[in-house]
Amino acid sequence: MNWRWKRVLGMVSLIVLVLLVATAWYVYDQIGDRYSQEESRAKYAKISYYDSGLDEFVSPEKLVYSKEKTTGGDPGFMRFFKKSPNAPQTGLPKIQLSRSDFSEVPADFAFYWFGHSTALIELDGKRLLIDPVFENAGPLPGITERFGKSPVKKEDLPEIDVLMITHDHYDHLETNTIKYFADKDVEFVVPLGVGARLKGWGVPEDKIAELAWHEAYQFESIDITAAPGVHYSGRSNKDRNKTLWAAYVIRGKQKTIFWSGDTGYSKHFKEIGAMYGPFDVAFVEIDAWNKGWPNTHLFPDEVIKVMSDVKAEYLFPIHLATFDLALHPWKESIQMVSDLAEKTNTRILTPVMGQKTVPGVTPTGKWWEDL
Template sequence: MEWGKSLTTFWDYFFNKPEEYTPSPPLPVEPFDISQWNELRDLQFTWLGHTTFLIKIDDKVILTDPMFSQQAGSYGPFSPIRYSKTLASTNSLPVVDVVLITHNHSDHLDEDSIKALIPKTRHFIAPLAVGKLLEEWGVSHKKITELDWWQKKSIDGLTITAAPAKHTSERGIFDKNKTLWASYGIQGNQQNIYLSGDSGWFKGLYEIGKRLGPFDVTFFEIGAYGEIRGWKEIHYTPEEAVKAHQAVRGKLMVPSGWATFDLGMFPWSEPVERLLIAAKQSRVDYLTPKIGEIVIPGKIGGREAWWKPFIKGKDK
């Protein structure tokens, strides 16, 4: 963004927020029960807030964009603050076969979270040039795989393919787009899933669907859009996420990137409310799990509109 527009955005973000841009009281979080997780063999996942998912596929555990800190960013007191609870400790997580990183923005690649996960993680997969930062944080280079778009990595029967996305990367002022960003297809023996990462709408989604789809479950971020922030081209609106889900040939859609951090100039519940309308109009099936809830698609979890009682003016 241009400097003038950036300053205007900064001012509006802190002083001209709409009503209800954060929930009150805090949103509910299900305590993660590792014993229950270990007992279940089906494809399952748990949303841990923002774009962090713990996914079990073919009895392998994948953790996406681990973010357990209270603030998302490297701007000190100006960084977005988490308004829903997170894990008290990564000790409650099972051993992780793959930590899957979509890009290097601080709300997706968190230093403290990565360091805490090193002892219990077997592999780290990231886009090109992100591995150097992981090594600086203490991850062994032997554990790291960097992927360009369309490159694949096979781990114990899983095939993880990096795919295009329309986004950016940076962690400071002088490293703009020095590392790659990606979405991912994760192909197991029985199921195929898609992780959008951060992205705006682009026609290449049809190519992803053609080459890697169809997908049994897709995970699409929906909560960081808006003209005022200059993010129109690099973040999905809820409606665009539904369109993207259809483009990649998804069957069941799961929204992410909402109800965790204050990342936009809109009420906290707006993304999911808009998603529900768009999904209904497009006849797209979706799940909206509570943070910490264990979901087995098609069997248990994810069907409750749990956030509605926390919207002011809504019937309890």
């Protein structure tokens, strides 16, 4: 090999090395920091649902399901790199929003759903942004891509008072969005352990409220209480369940909202209904169920049970129409839940993405049926 080829090979090797280092750093940054094992054990030792020996949070109970329900397909990780066969063939209806589309003064009771589990709640003249994800649901571009663009860019959102996170999975906690809000006048409410990730992305510690289950945070007239769920957490293969996951009870002057977070079905819903209900609206996750992992998400029939358990007037389905996370067609969940709601006289709100919704005032329809 002459010197020219050696030089070319050296340059190519250097470029590859730089790209590998840059990719590794990018992924590391996307994962984010977390408490050390020693800090975790000291901080959470007295919490009943924290196992100090394993350094893990645990679900409130182990569920026992029939054989039929605990068998199912495994999607496999590599599918997240491919075009989804379950994705819609056309763009989904949405109302594209800019900052000028939001009123200068927030409403006392209104909602905007931006796809999946991202929503803006207006309550008592304040704005709460929950699980804001505007890009993809993975640590690298091209992994778990959205079905379509978000109806709003994070830069076009109005001023936010409180930003809430239910857990640290990529489809609920987006690094770039947290970095964007890090220097804004925003309060952050997260489950235990998630605060370390936010601090690593530049959020000041005094702006972060970390909540255990049944612990509350007060923002002016709004009370936000974390509640249990049957799920898990983690952003890599080394940090499973090192942080907590949570549902939220959001109580204003006159209205009370339940936000389920990601969860399997268990008696915790009835306990939440007894402790905190009734609710004016329940935002309940409905998609990405699989018989192989029943403790991860709700099945359509369980969504209806949740409404009865928590004593909610309106069902607002979330966790749908944005990412392919299971093995069923994208609109199967919303069609099944809508049909069950009709049969059980469950009042349901199904706006298109970006539509301002006021329960009892805003008409919503079955926008998915002809797609």
